[in-house]
Every structure is written in C-alpha cells, then in structure tokens.
Amino acid sequence: MRATSHSHLRADRPRACKDGVVVNDVPSPTDSAPPASRLSGEPPFLAAARGEEPSRTPVWFMRQAGRSLPEYKEARAGTSMLEACRTPELVCEITMQPVRRYGVDAAVFFSDIVVPLAAIGVDIDIVPGTGPVVAEPFRTEADLKRLRNLDPCDVPYITEAIGLLGKELGTTPLIGFAGAPFTLASYLIEGGPSRDHAKTKALMHSAPDVWHGIASRLAAICGEFLRVQVEAGAKAVQLFDSWAGALSEDDYRAFALPHSTAALAGVAQSVPRIHFGVGTGHLLEAMAETGAEISGVDFRVPLDQAAKRLPGKVLQGNLDPALILADEAPLLAATDRVVAAGRDAKGHIFNLGHGVLPESDPGKLKLVVDRVHETTAR
Numbered sequence: 001m002r003a004t005s006h007s008h009l010r011a012d013r014p015r016a017c018k019d020g021v022v023v024n025d026v027p028s029p030t031d032s033a034p035p036a037s038r039l040s041g042e043p044p045f046l047a048a049a050r051g052e053e054p055s056r057t058p059v060w061f062m063r064q065a066g067r068s069l070p071e072y073k074e075a076r077a078g079t080s081m082l083e084a085c086r087t088p089e090l091v092c093e094i095t096m097q098p099v100r101r102y103g104v105d106a107a108v109f110f111s112d113i114v115v116p117l118a119a120i121g122v123d124i125d126i127v128p129g130t131g132p133v134v135a136e137p138f139r140t141e142a143d144l145k146r147l148r149n150l151d152p153c154d155v156p157y158i159t160e161a162i163g164l165l166g167k168e169l170g171t172t173p174l175i176g177f178a179g180a181p182f183t184l185a186s187y188l189i190e191g192g193p194s195r196d197h198a199k200t201k202a203l204m205h206s207a208p209d210v211w212h213g214i215a216s217r218l219a220a221i222c223g224e225f226l227r228v229q230v231e232a233g234a235k236a237v238q239l240f241d242s243w244a245g246a247l248s249e250d251d252y253r254a255f256a257l258p259h260s261t262a263a264l265a266g267v268a269q270s271v272p273r274i275h276f277g278v279g280t281g282h283l284l285e286a287m288a289e290t291g292a293e294i295s296g297v298d299f300r301v302p303l304d305q306a307a308k309r310l311p312g313k314v315l316q317g318n319l320d321p322a323l324i325l326a327d328e329a330p331l332l333a334a335t336d337r338v339v340a341a342g343r344d345a346k347g348h349i350f351n352l353g354h355g356v357l358p359e360s361d362p363g364k365l366k367l368v369v370d371r372v373h374e375t376t377a378r
C-alpha cells in the first residue's frame with residue numbers, strides 16, 4: 001500500500017525493485033550552478049516555483065534539447081528516439097547540452113510523453129516528422145486490458161539517467177515530466193497525431209465508461225512515471241496537456257480535469273508541479289483546479305491578464321516561439337514585454353509559449369536567456 005502523503009519521495013529512499021534500483025547520489029554544487037535566491041538560498045527556478053523571491057527571473061525553454069542544436073543531431077545520429085530515451089548516458093548528455101550552451105536555470109529531462117506507454121508494452125513508435133504512432137488504436141472496452149499499471153522496474157533507465165544527471169547538474173534543478181491523460185489518450189485513440197481529436201471526442205460522449213477507463217488508467221501511469229522521476233532526483237515536474245485546448249470548458253471539466261488531477265496527485269506535497277497546455281486561454285481557471293502550483297501559459301494570453309485570472313498562482317511562459325526566428329531588436333523587445341507582464345504574477349518562470357521550433361538559431365535563444373538574466377538581477 002502506498003501512503004497518501006508523498007513526503008517520502010526522496011532521492012535517498014528509492015522503492016525496491018527486483019532488479020535493484022540505483023540509489024542516486026546527492027548532487028554537489030558546481031561552478032556553473034545558478035546563483036542562490038537572495039531570500040531563500042535556493043536556485044532561482046525553485047525559489048520562483050515556490051512563490052519566493054528569486055535572485056533573478058529563472059529561464060528555461062520547453063524542448064530546449066532537440067533538433068535546434070547541432071550537438072543534439074550529432075549525438076542522436078543513428079539512434080531512434082525511443083532507443084535514445086532508454087540509453088542513460090545519451091539521455092544525460094542530451095539533457096545537459098542546453099544547460100551548458102544557454103546557462104538556463106533548469107534542465108528538462110530528455111524523454112518523451114509516450115515512453116511509459118512503450119514501457120508497459122503498448123506498440124507505439126515515434127515517427128520522425130510525424131510524432132507518436134500507435135499500431136492498434138484503442139477504441140473499445142476490450143482495449144482497457146492493454147493498459148496495465150507502470151512499475152518502477154519497467155523504466156530502470158529513467159532512474160539511472162537521473163542518477164547520472166545528479167552528478168552533472170550540480171545545483172541546477174531537473175524538471176521531470178509526463179503527458180496528461182487527455183493528450184496521451186488522444187494518441188492512443190486516434191492512432192497518431194490529430195488536428196481535430198474527433199475520434200477521441202466521439203468516444204468520450206458515446207462510451208463515457210470506456211473513456212473514463214482509459215483515462216483513469218493513464219492517470220495512474222502518469223502519476224507513477226512522475227513519482228519515479230522525483231524519487232530519482234527530479235526537483236519539479238511538468239504535466240504536458242498539450243492538446244487540452246481542443247476541448248470546450250465543459251468537456252474539459254467532465255472528461256479531462258479529474259484525470260489530470262489524479263495524475264498530479266501522485267507527486268503532491270513533494271515537488272512544485274507545473275501544468276501546461278497549448279491554446280488553453282479558455283481553460284486557465286479550470287486547469288488551475290488540478291492543484292498544480294504553477295500554470296504554464298501559452299503565447300496567446302498576456303501574462304498580466306493570466307495573473308488577474310489566477311491570483312496566487314506562479315506563472316510560466318510565454319514568449320511566442322516564432323519570435324526566436326525574428327530579428328534581434330523585435331525579439332528583445334518582446335522578451336522585455338513578457339518580463340514586464342510577468343511582474344504582475346505571484347512568481348514568474350520565463351519560458352516560451354510552446355516548444356522551441358527546430359529551425360531556431362541557438363544564438364537567439366542564448367540572447368533571450370542573457371536578456372532576462374540581465375534585466376531581472378536583484
């Protein structure tokens with residue numbers, strides 16, 4: 001039986017696994033570590049995440065590792081995405097690449113939202129240029145049995161990779177993540193990426209029991225995937241409900257919110273939790289009800305407006321990723337506007353409004369990091 005309080009989630013107390021779980025060392029500070037917060041003595045990302053005053057506004061980018069970096073393309077050459085995710089040394093190297101290059105205030109674990117599904121035996125692949133593709137889509141009650149619980153022993157490479165990262169990162173915090181039940185379910189039900197999520201919505205309304213069966217099993221898998229990362233040493237988590245913006249507020253509340261809440265409860269009271277979706281301006285309040293301490297805001301809603309709607313929440317965001325492709329002057333002006341708008345929130349973690357586009361110039365991302373750090377140092 002698992003205790004309801006998760007304060008036991010500590011790097012020094014991994015749960016037992018028949019193959020033996022790696023006990024991860026506590027990281028030691030390095031010269032490249034971010035400065036400690038003025039008031040709390042914590043790295044800026046963790047101070048801001050807890051609503052305390054950081055020594056500067058922390059910055060990291062969704063998809064900061066990946067195809068925008070030449071060193072990533074070199075490291076990944078000849079290795080499929082899922083194979084890369086199961087190779088701890090490669091995961092450690094790729095996770096570290098943007099930390100070294102940009103001096104960001106947090107690392108995001110290099111993996112993918114479909115890794116836990118592949119780990120429990122779902123026949124799913126990540127097709128370059130397309131995204132996750134499922135061999136046999138999930139459509140009926142009979143498919144429920146294909147979603148068993150995730151066991152920490154299914155993903156030993158996650159624990160091992162985070163252990164390696166503990167030694168490399170010093171005091172730079174690592175963010176773990178999972179895909180939210182709705183976003184994962186959409187891939188399983190559609191069979192691949194979808195613009196309208198029509199089969200998923202049709203199933204929700206025609207066979208709500210099957211829907212809730214799939215989504216509640218996915219919530220358990222997500223919660224466990226987050227716990228494994230926190231136990232191994234992740235200092236915060238992000239739940240990606242990338243496609244939740246496709247739902248009306250009523251449907252979000254009825255079909256997605258309870259399952260995202262259950263997934264996030266898996267690491268409640270242990271680390272700060274970020275919750276993010278794309279095109280979710282109409283869902284900000286509903287998504288905040290999942291209990292996540294930090295609301296990720298996409299680039300469509302200015303942060304000062306989001307701050308009025310979400311009093312008491314720390315906000316993360318929200319420079320339009322396309323602006324990285326713009327000239328330097330408008331890019332820096334837009335960066336300054338995001339910093340200014342973020343001052344209205346209880347706390348602000350600077351990020352893009354969605355992931356780094358593959359055609360982004362790494363030099364421009366570095367400019368943004370330096371600009372935010374220079375203009376917010378306290």
Ligand SMILES: Cc1c2[nH]c(c1CCC(=O)O)Cc1[nH]c(c(CCC(=O)O)c1C)Cc1[nH]c(c(CCC(=O)O)c1C)Cc1[nH]c(c(C)c1CCC(=O)O)C2
Pocket residue numbers: 061062063064065066067076081108109110111112113114126127128129130131132177179240242355
């Ligand atoms: C929807 C989603 C997926 N995966 C993810 C999401 C939610 C975030 C979002 O909204 O973008 C999450 C994800 N995927 C990846 C990360 C790594 C951490 C990070 O730097 O943010 C994270 C957080 C690596 C990845 N995941 C993927 C890549 C590209 C693989 C490659 O380099 O070949 C990376 C770096 C593959 C992937 N995986 C997925 C897609 C749509 C793709 C792109 C397919 C393509 O266009 O080639 C599913």
